[in-house]
Amino acid sequence: MRLLVLALAAAASVSQTQSPTPKAAPPDWDLSALYPSADAAAKDRAEIEAEMPGLARWKGTLVDAQSIRDALAARSALRMRLARYYAWAMLRVSRDGSDEAAGADLAAATDLSSNIETTAAFIEPELVALGNARLAELARNEQLAAYAKTLTLLRIRASHVLPTAQEELVTSVQPLLRQPASVRDTLFNVELPYPTITAEGEPRRLVPGALRRSLTDPDRATRKAAWHAFTTTQDSFKLTQAALLSSYLSGLAWEAKKRGWASQTEMVTASDPVPAAAFSALSAEAERAVRGPLTRYVALKARALHLPALATYDLGAPIAPDTRHYTIDDAKALTLAAVAPMGQEYQQRLARGFAGKWIDWHPGPTKAPGGLTLYGVASVPAYISISYSEDAPGLAIFAHEWGHWLHWDYAREANRPYETLAPETTTNDLITFVHEMLVTDAEIARAKTSAERIAALTTAIDALRSPYIGVVAQAAFDLAVRDAADKGRALTPEAISKLYCDARDRFSPSTIQRGEHDCLGWVTEPYVYYDMYFYRYLLATSAAAWFAERIAAGDHQAADRLKDLMRAGGSKDGPALLKQADFDVADPSGYAAMTRRIERLTAALEREVKRTQPTR
Known part of the structure; x- marks a missing residue:
């Protein structure tokens, strides 16, 4: 029996902005x-x-x-x-x-x-x-x-x-x-000597949240300096990080061999299966999106920034100034309005959640970046921890985590046995991504100026470029590095970096310029330690585009089926619950919804940018 862990959803879509030295509120x-x-x-x-x-x-x-x-x-x-x-x-x-x-x-x-x-x-x-x-x-x-x-x-x-x-x-x-996972988290979140750069005339310590803020800075010199300083620091600790990762995966490989599994991947996913054909189909769609609309998006951004090509640190740069600002109260109101297609009862349930004391949203100097929703106590609603930033990514992660909260609330309401209460990873992020898509679509619709529409469309594309397409790459890397550990290969920093870049390059536009330390992304990502979390969660996020497409078209039955899936908790494995909700993981056509969404958003952005360009 593997060690019991709680149903903990670590949202990976956005790292939150943190001040250089904030006091925890x-x-x-x-x-x-x-x-x-x-x-x-x-x-x-x-x-x-x-x-x-x-x-x-x-x-x-x-x-x-x-x-x-x-x-x-x-x-x-x-x-x-x-x-x-x-x-x-x-x-x-x-x-x-x-x-x-x-x-x-x-x-x-x-x-x-x-x-x-x-x-x-x-x-x-x-x-x-x-x-x-x-x-x-x-x-x-x-x-x-x-x-x-x-x-x-x-x-x-x-x-x-x-x-x-x-x-x-x-x-x-x-x-x-x-x-090794605990040691890695302590090193990365608490003790790593993060570098400091000067930005906006003041020192900025590049903890992960502050790095994200720097990489969205309109000033390219700031972006470049931040990326160089951050990755150089990570490079200094790559031997330690590689040793920790190798030790962790070697332990899993030992257990898998001891138990007679063909691989640690097979062992970890036995109770929450992802059919190989399903991952192959969604990966193929991700590659189509990369070769098509995302390559056009990268080219458009390069032209808008007057660059011959984008470097990694340019990917988050704004095409146009983004003056949108969202207080925490704004985030509540906008999320509540965006989920209206899910029905009045759904909105009322979310409003009750907002009225309770279930979230800590204040950034802090030693607070984990990103967000998590933690549940496991049947008599208690979920708790949310985020480091909220008053911008579009902050709004997205706020909406995302409240999706987890609602999923748990619906499951609790069904009064299921403890063993089948928590949703499996293969369905856990379904409603969270639907939330994100509804919020970004609502922001596009309410944009009043061309600059606001460009900012909203860019946000919507970036919310899929990294948190979805990037996650497919992360899952491919996860598979590859575990396979290497199972085969007893030496997991040196160079070997791990090659596996990481091979996976990333497969799911990135080839026109992006690669820097010296770009292959060190594995050092900053904790997800290899999460028992194939990304590999399994992709079934949920892929299905989210399919559901969001139907809900946006006014399909009330799709919304009802989604709520039924949430009520089901973990009563069945993810693929079975998705099939029950009308999404067949074995049907490759279902994964095309994500490509269609990226194409639709990219085409709209291209039209908007073209419309704003002066005629010659």
Whole structure:
């Protein structure tokens, strides 16, 4: 049994702007829904630790439906309680990565999760020993209805379940196998000596959020200086980062081999499958978009900036001045209005979320960039952590994370068993991308001037160029680097950089000028440590374009099917839920919706730019 982790959605679409040395404002969220005090949290943790050994009472007894139900229920009860403690710790860490007490609590939650799974490691081997036919029978047993999915998945991976003693050993070392990921996050988010440049007459420390701000600066000298300083610093730590990544992937390769999987990719995605044909189809569409509208977009931007070709640090540069400014209240109002096609009840649900204390949006000096929505406690709505910037990317990530919040809220409403409550990664980012598309389309529609339309169209294209097409490249890199680790190849910085650039170049216009350190993007991205997160999430984001296309056309049934999918939580695997909602992952034509969207936006931008150019 792999180490239990909570359903944590780390939105990767946008890194948020941070001031060079901001003071963290008081949080807007209220964590008392988890625990009223630190003492209450410590008491709950102590009780979980005390009750955990009691799981062993069922060892050697799992032969009938009653004993199986009791054992699975006891394990679930501890997992649910631990989910609360984990959320309480993780949210505090996300707000302040230097909070030592929060870090210690998170480490304790991770260790306790491992201990629970180790103590209960006998469950899977004993159930597998009953035989496939008996497991199938148990999955249909009314007494075990809450665990039907658990038993069905166990049948799928039965041949990879180890004898109890070996299962206990492999489970017990999970914290060690994941330690490189923790070290990497501490290094990157807290201790890395980020460089400082002068921008707008003032020093700017290039933490990830401030880098994004610099790369959208109209001044090319600022963009170039920021990119050079940032990537040079990353280059200085590439040996450490490569060692951490190699260690992490080697650990997964060891576990996959121990369990008899053909690859770590196969092991990681066994319970949340992505058919190879589906990834091939969506990748082919991404390449079509790159060769077609995105190549035209890059050429248009180069002409607008009076450059012979764009460098990597030019990709985020504005074509025209973007004077749009969104306060946090603006973000709420605009998101609420944009999701109107989802129905009045949907808007009311979102408004109730806004009225609660579920988000901390203030930037902070040691706050993780980007955003996350964390859920796992059935009785409590999700919590959101972002570093909000009052610009178009800030608006997009705000809308994105509230999509996660709503997905969890619909799933909670369905009152599903804990085991099938959280959505799988293959559906988890579906509504979030629909949100982003609805918001960007609304901004295009309400633009009053040509400059505003150009800015809105550029934002909409960039929201797909990097967070979607770039993610396809990231997923291809993820596959390649894991394959190299499985085969025992040396993962030196040079070897990793080549794999990264090979994947990136496949999904980037060939006209972009490459710089000395451009292949070091793997150093700044944490997603290889996220168990094939991007590879799996692409099913959701690909389907989002298909749903958004229909919803924008007034297809109310598509909106209703999407809400039904959200209510389904994790009751079925992602491809099955998508098929139920009318999106067939096996049909290549479904992935063309994303290409059509990029083509439509690029063509509109080309027309707008042409319209503003003086006639000769």
